[in-house]
Amino acid sequence: MAKAYWISAYRSISNPEALAAYAKLAGPALTAAGGKFLARNEAAAVKEAGVKQRTVLLEFESVEAALAAYNSPGYQEAIRALGTGSVERDIRIVEGV
Template sequence: MTKKAYLISAYHEVNNQDALAAYAALAAPALMAAGGRFLARGMPAAVKEHGKMNRTVLVEFDSLEQALAAYDSPAYQEAVAKLVGNAVVRDMRVIEAV
């Protein structure tokens, strides 16, 4: 059985709201078209230990391969191109389910 995979994005800084909005308008449809399902997005309900009150996005995919292909897809990369310069500072990672 294939393990699900999760794309996690934590925004440390948002320096250009217009660029973020342009990115979001393209990113969500691109990731969903590639099989992604948004499980959570927004500000944390609570932070613990060294957590920070930063916008976080969690997208589920059916496999690691699907998640990586979604990130590398031309449609998603078109969205990423909207984040020119230092529009955002974020940390993205893809992890597999246990």
């Protein structure tokens, strides 16, 4: 079974305090679900309509594990802490090769 990669690309952050509250809950929830953080920072370089904002990359054992992490009670609590309108982001779960 191929590994899976969770990519969160932030387009804008309008409420840094809500993002901090989310991160405090999301990090432990995702690692408890088997996620391994590979990158978590502002983009070092952007190309082709990229946005120089926060990007997060996690590795999971499978797509199913990544989806289970997203749907877990702990991560859903983190999403509630983030609230609506605090960030604009794109989350993708991609199967490895």
